[in-house]
Amino acid sequence: MDNVLTELGQALVDGSLSDDDLLARTSGPAPIQILPEANVIKIGGQSFIDRGRAAVFPLIDEIVANLGRHQMILGTGAGTRARHAYSVGLDLGMPTGVLSVLGTFVSMQNARMLNYLLAKHGIPFIEPAQFAQLPLYLAERGAVIFFGMPPYVYWHQNPAVGRIPPHRTDTGAYLVSEVLGTRSMIYVKDVDGLYTADPKKDPHARFIPRITVAEMRALDLQDVVIERAVLDFMVNAQSRRSVQVINGLVPGNLTRALDGEPVGTIITAD
Amino acid sequence: MDPETDAKPRHHVRSRLMRESLLDRAVERSTEGAVYRMLPEAHVLKIGGRSIMDAGRGVVYPVVEALAAALKTKKLILGTGGGVRTRHVFSIGIDLGLPTGVLAQLAQADALANAHILGTLLAPYGVVAIPPEIFGHLLPLLIHGAPGVVFSSVPPYSLWEHPPNVGRIPPHRTDAGSFLLAECFGCKSLTLVKDVDGLYDADPQREPAARFIPEIGVAALRRLGLATLPFEPVLLDLLQNARLVDRFQVINGLHPERIGAALAGEHVGTIVHRER
Numbered sequence: 001m002d003n004v005l006t007e008l009g010q011a012l013v014d015g016s017l018s019d020d021d022l023l024a025r026t027s028g029p030a031p032i033q034i035l036p037e038a039n040v041i042k043i044g045g046q047s048f049i050d051r052g053r054a055a056v057f058p059l060i061d062e063i064v065a066n067l068g069r070h071q072m073i074l075g076t077g078a079g080t081r082a083r084h085a086y087s088v089g090l091d092l093g094m095p096t097g098v099l100s101v102l103g104t105f106v107s108m109q110n111a112r113m114l115n116y117l118l119a120k121h122g123i124p125f126i127e128p129a130q131f132a133q134l135p136l137y138l139a140e141r142g143a144v145i146f147f148g149m150p151p152y153v154y155w156h157q158n159p160a161v162g163r164i165p166p167h168r169t170d171t172g173a174y175l176v177s178e179v180l181g182t183r184s185m186i187y188v189k190d191v192d193g194l195y196t197a198d199p200k201k202d203p204h205a206r207f208i209p210r211i212t213v214a215e216m217r218a219l220d221l222q223d224v225v226i227e228r229a230v231l232d233f234m235v236n237a238q239s240r241r242s243v244q245v246i247n248g249l250v251p252g253n254l255t256r257a258l259d260g261e262p263v264g265t266i267i268t269a270d
Numbered sequence: 271m272d273p274e275t276d277a278k279p280r281h282h283v284r285s286r287l288m289r290e291s292l293l294d295r296a297v298e299r300s301t302e303g304a305v306y307r308m309l310p311e312a313h314v315l316k317i318g319g320r321s322i323m324d325a326g327r328g329v330v331y332p333v334v335e336a337l338a339a340a341l342k343t344k345k346l347i348l349g350t351g352g353g354v355r356t357r358h359v360f361s362i363g364i365d366l367g368l369p370t371g372v373l374a375q376l377a378q379a380d381a382l383a384n385a386h387i388l389g390t391l392l393a394p395y396g397v398v399a400i401p402p403e404i405f406g407h408l409l410p411l412l413i414h415g416a417p418g419v420v421f422s423s424v425p426p427y428s429l430w431e432h433p434p435n436v437g438r439i440p441p442h443r444t445d446a447g448s449f450l451l452a453e454c455f456g457c458k459s460l461t462l463v464k465d466v467d468g469l470y471d472a473d474p475q476r477e478p479a480a481r482f483i484p485e486i487g488v489a490a491l492r493r494l495g496l497a498t499l500p501f502e503p504v505l506l507d508l509l510q511n512a513r514l515v516d517r518f519q520v521i522n523g524l525h526p527e528r529i530g531a532a533l534a535g536e537h538v539g540t541i542v543h544r545e546r
């Protein structure tokens with residue numbers, strides 16, 4: 001008799017997907033890199049776009065200067081309006097899933113604004129439903145814009161503490177870089193990277209150019225430079241096992257990061 | 271002060287989270303509070319894919335009759351699993367080297383097909399499958415106007431699915447999608463309809479001395495360290511962090527009378543509850 005199922009296929013059809021022994025057999029072969037030449041760049045909301053023209057225009061110029069040199073998948077943060085929406089929503093008893101919807105709207109506003117600034121270069125903004133067209137846009141125009149929030153909406157899981165959606169735009173952008181197997185994940189923020197303490201409050205704060213997730217957890221920082229979920233996911237990731245945080249207010253930093261230079265802080269899983 | 275930062279000030283909107291880092295633990299704690307229930311009278315049922323939908327007319331028709339009877343007095347939100355076809359597409363996708371997020375995207379199709387099958391069988395009662403694109407937003411309107419709705423309970427994680435701890439299979443499948451929906455909408459109950467009576471302390475098919483577990487908490491269940499569970503393990507994490515759903519019940523749909531009993535609040539399977 002013809003068996004149309006592979007051995008793994010038969011095991012999955014017959015077995016339990018909660019069985020770790022069976023799940024371990026689903027690890028290989030290693031996943032393909034869907035877009036190995038692309039770079040995912042997340043542009044901060046509160047840290048960057050909320051600063052307006054003074055911060056955003058020079059970065060736009062730098063993005064344009066890199067068209068044709070590097071493929072860029074540009075995700076946007078949400079920022080101060082999301083904080084306002086979360087504050088209003090928390091007071092009114094909105095569940096985390098609804099807060100996630102509200103945060104998505106703000107990161108979408110930011111994506112639309114960047115889209116108009118880059119429109120004359122033919123760069124589109126795509127929603128999650130249009131991700132199938134992303135490879136074409138990237139091949140044709142060299143860049144594409146998406147909103148950073150992962151599209152979990154009402155299905156956004158609760159955080160262990162509080163009610164703010166735990167998987168926001170850092171996480172959404174990271175997961176795009178992981179699933180597409182891109183060559184980098186760069187976070188454009190308004191700080192040079194990670195410090196041992198807040199440099200604005202503690203003069204002894206030391207800059208950390210490179211750190212592993214395990215070392216970062218051992219520091220047990222009260223506040224971190226990127227969402228904690230990114231660190232959790234990086235440890236389990238099959239493709240994107242490092243991320244880079246750079247200060248986008250410093251001209252040339254984005255280009256250096258795209259060129260593979262160790263500017264800012266690099267956080268690695270290994 | 272950093273002159274670069276000073277020259278490019280942020281334009282804030284005044285709010286209690288203004289200027290705060292949302293990653294600060296103290297800020298996170300300050301956002302705890304009571305949560306509004308959107309659909310406190312609606313019940314969520316997840317109808318198993320492989321366990322029920324793939325088991326043929328002899329199993330599915332009695333389940334549909336039980337659901338039809340319940341729809342006379344209760345509002346039901348019915349999710350469906352993807353079953354054998356999802357497991358097949360996972361095996362092909364893994365063989366082709368596709369990552370977890372792509373597998374999660376592919377899985378949507380099979381559960382949606384099963385939702386359409388269940389919706390077809392429940393059509394005489396005014397219950398149909400709702401397209402995922404509009405389902406979440408329109409759910410309160412739909413459930414107010416109809417006795418029930420059917421949805422593909424794959425959550426919309428798709429390419430944004432979390433990398434799993436072990437292997438490549440997406441961890442948030444249709445049990446998780448049903449749970450998260452019930453939690454967000456503050457529904458009255460969540461029932462997982464499978465083909466087993468509930469939880470045992472060992473596999474009853476291999477271990478004749480296996481004992482049935484009528485009710486158990488999340489931490490106690492984790493301590494048991496069972497090799498397999500009749501639901502997605504991620505439900506334990508989701509339940510422990512839930513604010514509105516404090517339990518779910520796993521029941522055997524091969525005894526369809528248990529569906530109505532579970533909806534009436536009876537204990538007819540295994541109840542897993544949150545622990546504080």
